[in-house]
Amino acid sequence: MLIYYLIFLFSFLLILFTGAATFLLLWSIGTYLIVRVPYAPTPKIVAGEIIKAAEISPGQTVYDLGCGDGRILFLAEKMGARTVGYELSLWAYLQAKIICRIKKSKTKIFCKNFLKDDISEADVIFCFLLGRVIEDIGTKIKSSARPGTKIISYTFQFPGWQPYKIIQTSRAKTYFYRI
Numbered sequence: 001m002l003i004y005y006l007i008f009l010f011s012f013l014l015i016l017f018t019g020a021a022t023f024l025l026l027w028s029i030g031t032y033l034i035v036r037v038p039y040a041p042t043p044k045i046v047a048g049e050i051i052k053a054a055e056i057s058p059g060q061t062v063y064d065l066g067c068g069d070g071r072i073l074f075l076a077e078k079m080g081a082r083t084v085g086y087e088l089s090l091w092a093y094l095q096a097k098i099i100c101r102i103k104k105s106k107t108k109i110f111c112k113n114f115l116k117d118d119i120s121e122a123d124v125i126f127c128f129l130l131g132r133v134i135e136d137i138g139t140k141i142k143s144s145a146r147p148g149t150k151i152i153s154y155t156f157q158f159p160g161w162q163p164y165k166i167i168q169t170s171r172a173k174t175y176f177y178r179i
């Protein structure tokens with residue numbers, strides 16, 4: 001009797017884990033096909049360098065469009081900022097939510113497409129994006145971000161925009177713009 005019970009339990013767990021793994025895999029493939037930007041976190045040392053150069057004032061609202069595990073936002077929150085992130089990759093989103101809970105952070109993280117949401121509350125927008133997505137978000141920022149909003153882009157430039165500051169971090173350049 002016990003052996004049947006164990007076989008049933010083993011089969012149940014196997015189905016559960018393969019189901020969850022397949023779901024995560026399909027979601028990741030689907031997300032990549034839609035967003036065309038892989039999840040690649042900004043190295044922690046670089047994130048620190050960028051936040052230092054960002055000169056964030058307490059009370060400012062900082063957005064990370066495609067926030068990964070939220071590392072930039074958690075550093076910005078330490079500077080007294082209100083922080084908001086968007087992330088479509090389920091794996092990265094779940095990591096961000098868990099870290100958020102562990103750190104007892106007030107950061108809001110949405111599993112949503114930032115191209116379809118209102119970003120006009122931001123004082124500072126950080127992104128690490130490329131290709132068509134950076135062009136699309138550039139158009140959206142130009143049409144909906146408030147004048148004076150600071151835009152920070154790690155590694156990739158917004159095509160046709162003039163940065164007011166460029167810093168060389170320990171890995172790659174970071175571009176600072178003003179709307």
Ligand SMILES: C[S@@+](CC[C@H](N)C(=O)[O-])C[C@H]1O[C@@H](n2cnc3c(N)ncnc32)[C@H](O)[C@@H]1O
Nearest residue numbers: 035039040041042066067068087088089113114
């Ligand atoms: C290169 S990673 C950067 C992660 C994080 N910002 C960092 O610096 O550590 C870019 C992230 O943007 C997310 N992304 C791309 N397009 C998106 C969209 N339209 N809406 C939400 N997230 C998006 C991707 O899933 C990916 O995880």
